[in-house]
Amino acid sequence: MSALEHLPEIDNGLLRFLTCGSVDDGKSTLIGRLLFDSKTILADTLNAMEKTSARRGMTAVDLSLLTDGLQAEREQGITIDVAYRYFSTGTRKYIIADAPGHEQYTRNMVTAASTANLAIILIDARKGMLNQTRRHSTLAHLLGIPHLLVAINKMDLVDYDQATYENIKAEYLKFAHKMGLKDVRFIPLSALSGDMVVERGERMPWYEGPTLINILETVPAAHTERPEAFRFPVQFVCRPQDSANPELHDYRGFMGRVESGEIAVGDAVTVLPNGLSSRIKSIEIGGQKIERAIHEQSVTLLLEDEIDTSRGDMIVKSAEAPEAVKQIDANVCWMSETPMSPARTYLIRHTSREVKAKIAKIDYRLDINTMDHEPVTTLAMNDIARLTLKLAQPIFADPYRSNRATGAFIIIDESTNNTVGAGMIV
């Protein structure tokens, strides 16, 4: 890989991906390998890691030291929290969300998965599919990660045996079919020796597919390749009335991020909740006019007509308005050490809108190892359950499956202001 010796001439965007697995699967080694081969680990970091490894009596450099960022984690030798790592190949920038693999950290994996567009599911070639593999795949699927990459690692410990790889692949495919997983790819790896990570190596000539880095470089960076409906939650309204410039006296700019779809000057739009329609007069970034804005761009929209609009409202294309709903069914991951109290009122943040919510019904809790549905009366930390929620005001929602931005919400406990849950609208 030419890595960073040359500055990017082609910009192939930014890919956020997630690595699932435990230290035992070689996850830290894989991340270390990617950072090392892309020359992202710099000499002084490596030096510090060498010193720490030696102090702990290890003979080789422990790459997991890279990801164990907090004192408590170093003391316990485990990863507790999601860590974000960065590397660049010169053509694409990557953000790795590194989530701990243990069952008690489901909430961390859910957190890491929420922003990822690809998940690497690590399997130890000696052990094959484990409960953990199914759990990680289920969560990646639930969180709507569009691309799954099953990395069968530690091939060096099974003599780079093709049959071992094929057996695990066949078993996973059966599971994937049952789960309805779509874009699943497989790759044999040795993160330790580097085979099929960046370099192909010479020990697996039977594998003719792309290397890990080739897959990362070519997978679509966008969350979806489907055209999506235009959704623009208003974050902030700009009214620079006190400006000395009289041209700005009537300026009303609606500031936000294009959460999905795209918009151009002249498009017919509707503002929710009031339902009034207008057309896009101009689109600006920092006061500079542009003709159109695409998915994930932060812009300011100006409308032809004066429509009373404030934070929490949503601008959509008139022909494709979402539903305004006051009751939602959702898959919720409980994230707080304090169990859910079904009698309480919680706050829900959905796009830039905040509404009060009550739990109408807990349909079931999902056992993420067996996929069984279990009846429960409350939720504890790391539980995932299907709920029905009643809302004090309507939200403008799409199912999470068809729109990640308008299908997701977080639950906030007003007494502590903590984020206690994460929900995906069904």
Place this chain on the structure above:
Amino acid sequence: MSTLTQQTLSHLDWLEAEAIHIMREVAGQCSSPVLLFSGGKDSVCMLRIAEKAFRPGRFPFPLMHIDTGHNYPEVIAFRDKRAAELGERLIVRSLEDSMARGSIVLKHENESRNKHQSVTLLEAIEEFGFDACIGGARRDEEKARAKERIMSFRDEFGQWDPKNQRPELWNLYNARSHKGENIRAFPISNWTELDVWQYIQREQLELPSIYFAHTRPVVRKGELLMPVTDLTPAKPGDTIEEVMVRFRTVGDVSCTAPVESDADTVEKILAETATTTITERGATRMDDQTSEASMEQRKKEGYF
């Protein structure tokens, strides 16, 4: 829905759009935010992002600098000039005032003032009733920061509890706080040093002159180059050399060291940044080298 496949943003456009979104969330959710501006390269990027987020309006927050009194004069002059050009309000609160009040007591006269910034910052937060401070910290700077949230909650003592952080999912940020508590918001969390330089190049941002190669008297201390200044004079026996250097980070004079370099343009700095073998803080910050957990410790005490 006119296209069949979605167009995607370049990586810099994506990072910029994310940062704008975060700044607008702070402005939308918090009643009294402030943007910390030191004159350093990261905070220069933050000002450009704020312009893109809020122009043609004014920024919905003032700028604030916590001045250790030990900053390079070029940086302070640049800070004042930039704030004036933008026509935004700049608040400066100084460590020396906290020392006069007795809330900061140095162990000895030459102790680095960097870690004491948190005291003055917390005093300023209380004075103005700020409920959010927007800062230019990045996750790639240091490993305690790799686990930092974009909206990071601090209790009434300004403390960060790494074991008790709010989960942060999608781009749904929770910047709520009770009176006395506050939020630290980091819009460029996901940027690397290289991204910052690429952005400076693309946006043609002006920087304090000490970021570019210049000749300066230094003393070699191990792998670090210690600048010889009034605050940090050479000690008997030191060999003073005139070396071509530049600063990769700018902070308190007593704890920020330059690196040897002849890169006198953004392009040359970019080329060096892309091929360097030493991390940004490793090469330049004496305060991070005391122990493996030193940054985490300072963050817990209210440091950024």
